[in-house]
Amino acid sequence: MTKIKTITALSSLSDARLASEEIHRQLNHDDIGFILFYCSSAYSLPTLALSMQALFDNIKVAGCTTAGEISCAGDQQHSIVAIGFSTNYFSISAELIESMAGFDLLDAQKTINRLSEQCSSKALTPIKNNTFLLTLLDGLSFEEEHFLASLNSAAAGIPHSGGSAGGDDNLSNTHVYYNGQFYQQAAVVIMVSTLCPFEVFNCHHIKRATEKLVVTKVDAHSRTVYELNAEPAALEYARLLNLEVKDLGPTVFSLNPLAVKVGGEYYIRSIQKVNETDLSLTFYCAVDIGIVLTAVEMDDILHSLSAKLMELSERYGKPELVLACDCVLRRLEIEHKNLNTQIQALNSEYKIAGFNSYGEHINGIHLNQTFTGVYIAGGANE
Template sequence: MTDAMSFSRVAAPAGASPLRTAVSHRSDPVEAVAELASELCHASLGFVLFFCSVEYPLEALSRALNEVFDDIPVVGCTSAGEITPAGYARGSIVAIGFDCRHFELAPALVESLYTFDLPCAQRLVDDLLGRCRERALAPLADNSFVLTLLDGLSSSEESVIATLDAALGSIPSFGGSAGDDNRLARTHVFCHGSFHTEAAVVLMVNTPLPFEVFTTHHLRPRHEKLVVTAVDRESRRVLELNAAPAVEAYAALVGQPVARLGPELFARHPLAVRIGDHYYVRSIQRANQDGSLSFYCAVENGIVLTAMASTPIHGELLQTLRGLEQRLGLHELVIGCDCFLRRLELEVLGEDEAVSDLLSRSRVIGFNTYGEQYHGIHINQTFTGVAIGAARSGGAA
């Protein structure tokens, strides 16, 4: 046991938030975790959720987390950027500590995304409900939500999330796909003391505190359409749009030569599929030498993709956060899953500092993702999360 664990013996000050936050920019994993513990640990700490850069040596980070937090459950994932108490960051690790007097949490690890079917999902949800029910702080049905963290390069998000949502029923869910600092090489989730690939973490949270699961984006439909006329579903590669090579059709749509296609253009000129009255973005990951386009979300042959236009992210986000505060009151915390393409767009436009400041003032903690999940749907270029309000009168002490 390290010196950092001594903090767990100290009672939280009267009136302290039930959700503590901490960040470390130290590159040494032992020093970084010790810094987190110095802010998070107290007598009622019951759970830790973290998001970290892949710049950390992950095996060493695992050892440090296991040693310092000992018998306190810890889950998390790698990121494409972090949202800290001071706003946007990179190369850091940020964490949230949950007070067990206000939160009961039950985590599960899905070790094989490719074999996750409805019977597996039902068993997993029944287990999570059973564990939360043992010490439920409020009736489960109306006072629980689920956070999902998935390997962001697994190409399995759609099937896993839809299957899980069917088993969850009315329990709201949200989450994000793990990143790797925009390297697009390997992403990880953390559960049961180690990092995993091609896996997912499912975290059920029960609390008497008011909360709202939400999603928002800053994109509006244009009139231009592209029809997927040839696709490799398993690899999420669109081969043809409007019966032309995909890269050529897309380049013509955005008015740029094929040679200029890259992350900045993809972030500013996304495509979306319409389902009912809503548009769900299908972000492009890369242009390939064979003329195809790789996507972050699943795409099907015959679907119609609508060109989307950006509106100011700051204004959209400010309106969303104000609406949450009007409905919930002052936030204890917002856990946010913010698509890395939104952050890239902000950086290109020189607006990242203003949004970073807004996130800090609004008590948002989270990470930049390779995709977001909301009520069983895998989406891109959104800000998705849960806002948690302050204790109601007569709530837990």
């Protein structure tokens, strides 16, 4: 068999069992020691879980549901994208946290220690400088910020990327997968030690800040803002855009985001939905009383990502793989602006594989409307 580093597989078959069998055929290589997959929540998840477990019974498998899948063939929907990692280049360990609620620094430290021991036992390369973390979290858990902060403190500088599981239908049905079963309110933490050069990175396309809005009434736990500037939140946001509340929806949210300023940088806090009964706004990320949300003007979404990937390729050479978590609202913007063909070309050129998420993770921070990823160098297989 040809020596490989990674293999990326894609199936658009609608039947869960047939799709998983197609993924298995594409990933059928003796060197594969770990599989990461992203799937549409439109599949029968119990059927998919059973089939994946039976087909890959001797390989550890982790994954999550999505708000869209990303492959070298372009952005997908109602499909499965999977990546197989060779044991010759990657030492990978993974652990399921069945409930993110109450996950504290001690839990995080124990998790990191166990993952490190498992990676070290495979002895490909020293853990310290050749390792990154991937996180897959339930995207409707409301626990991401606390979980990621605890994990990042325990990780002691290990770079970290990831995404929150998405769903295809009405902001529901989000799951993570670990060794034969889908879970809700759960997390999968993956440690990857590799011989390949890599860089964890993120990219957004904020151009400049405009008007400021103060959160004056909120339920922080549910991330629901009732008032902005002491006015009903949806009314105030609609006023900002010169729109009616009835005109607000996902595409409007994607094109007109709000952001918070932290350490001199703006981070988007994307709106998830309007609650028509009380004109409140529910967000994908944490919001709290008194924070200032700033309306931001967006730059060219394609140029910002292309420039970042070009910069990485100049530094590391041709990619073996770019593992991607890209916000679902960025996907909506791409579709609204008819940029699918250009994105497909970019995905193909840089070997991008991943999913559209309900939130992105970078070094302990939970973000929205961002592309986060791991650029894994390697180029042609040796």
